[in-house]
Amino acid sequence: MMRSLLTLLAALTLWAFPATAQQGGPLRLELTEGVIEPMPFAVPDFVADTPAAQEFARNIARVIAADLTGTGLFREIPAEAHISRITSFESPVQFADWRAINAQALVTGAVNVDGSGRVVVRFRIHDVFAGQELGRGQQLVGDRDGWRRIAHKVGDQVYARITGEGGYFDSRVVFVSESGPKDQRAKRLAIMDYDGANVQFLTDAASIVLAPRFSPTGDRVLYTSYETGFPRIYVLDVANVGRRVLPTLDGTMAFAPRFSPDGRTVLYSLTQGGNTDLYTMDITSGASTRLTTAPSIETAPSYSPDGRQIVFESDRSGTPQLYIMPVSGGEARRISFGQGRYGTPVWSPRGDLIAFTKQSKGRFHIGVMRTDGSEERLLTASFLDEGPTWAPNGRVVMFTRETQGAQGEARLYSVDITGRNLRQVVTPSGASDPSWGPLQN
Known part of the structure; x- marks a missing residue:
């Protein structure tokens, strides 16, 4: 029990890397006491940079999606409705394809398992209708057993960028x-x-x-x-x-x-x-x-x-x-x-x-x-x-x-x-x- 408990406390590092699109953007979900129509969003499976990262890439994206939909403020657009396929983290996003399915927010990412066995996750948050990135792309690093914590941290970043409030997933x-x-x-x-x-x-x-x-x-x-x-x-x-x-x-x-x-x-x-x-x-x-x-x-x-x-x-x-x-x-x-x-x-x-x-x-x-x-x-x-x-x-x-x-x-x-x-x-x-x-x- 102790080994798995300590794994939950594994340290994560976080820093920014250069964005590939204009920073900032008007996308914002105002949290009021009125009726809220959940914001449509998409989280395609993250790109696996190495074969060892394939399962992590898929699972991390699913946890992020579950975090956001679980708030009742977001509605995920299922993968079968996606027109574009994200096959490279560095390639430009085809915003027209995501606008066509009414996605307002898009989260893309890539996962690598480095030589030390650590999971490295890069991700970006996109305002689809403005055709630009929200803020700067970020990177998270953690132990293999702590991949869920990494996913929750990404979810917290998405939640904070779009709502303007602190997250609670991690x-x-x-x-x-x-x-x-x-x-x-x-x-x-x-x-x-x-x-x-x-x-x-x-x-x-x-x-x-x-x-x-x-x-x-x-x-x-x-x-x-x-x-x-x-x-x-x-x-x-x-x-x-x-x-x-x-x-x-x-x-x-x-x-x-x-x-x-x-x-x-x-x-x-x-x-x-x-x-x-x-x-x-x-x-x-x-x-x-x-x-x-x-x-x-x-x-x-x-x-x-x-x-x-x-x-x-x-x-x-x-x-x-x-x-x-x-x-x-x-x-x-x-x-x-x-x-x-x-x-x-x-x-x-x-x-x-x-x-x-x-x-x-x-x-x-x-x-x-x-x-x-x-x-x-x-x-x-x-x-x-x-x-x-x-x-x-x-x-x-x-x-x-x-x-x-x-x-x-x-x-x-x-x-x-x-x-x-x-x-x-x-x-x-x-x-x-x-x-x-x-x-x-």
Whole structure:
């Protein structure tokens, strides 16, 4: 397991090389809350510069296409509709042939396997109707086992060039993998690419694990385990799967941990003497600070991206609602006022929205609202939707959806913040409690 996990972290190099067409271009997909007609695009199989590169050339193009179509913002024109065939990366693009099939964007590339066994990918992004290249061509280099990461990086570049926003394809998700019958479900931590590929297990199923949360740099994971009989918080190093328990008082229950934006502090809930409050802990020294002293239940805390505020769930008003307070504690301000119960708030990486779970009229929803509680918008509705987590660019939310009944199963889904493009994230077995990590370096 360790060899394949380390492969996912293989370094990639990126630099520009001279473009063969006019730089710049008007092609742009504006992301609004209105109806979006997906942009038609084409990604022909990349050119294989060497026989050893043929499979990589085909597979990389397919992953790029899947990344883009998976956003719901792009529509791929299938290969059988192509008039032109890209047989040389250096040859001029016959834009008239691509305009004839209504392709607005075209991605071309070439793949080589060098003498060291590394995969070298060159690619260009073209504005078909303007008949020119967008920006400059680029090159990526990585290990053979890291070819999917290269493809995701290309997809991120295409997404960013056309939408003007950051991509999210070269990222990973840590989650709880579930198996077995509903009343005896085995749970263990797992990590995967954002699209469900390259699943690796981080723990066994010997004890119940809950609420994994990535560090800001994606190298560590916080989670809650019942290994000792009481919930305790562990921090796990992703690269070597080494772990340690964070110190808390005997007889207390610590849970719902989350890293601060600088990765130095852990924010969590602790139950002691029948009362549940929020605490912070210096992850190096283990020193803890109590933030709340209310007789209510304070849980599910999340930092603002600038680290100055905390959003959390509390039942101090009689039902679970969302509150914001300074990172040092103090007076909390309620921000949720709709009908129903609110929980599991998570601050967007952009800082503009808070995602949450809402229970109302027998249904569960994933929703978003402004940080002052305004413009609440419900994105989903089902028997049980819960636990949102944000993509690195703040455009997409992933969450857990569980079906009802004795055979009910938890699965991961994603949805755009406008409520469009609801999609299941395919995993080998049941899955819950996702935490979306940052873009990889």
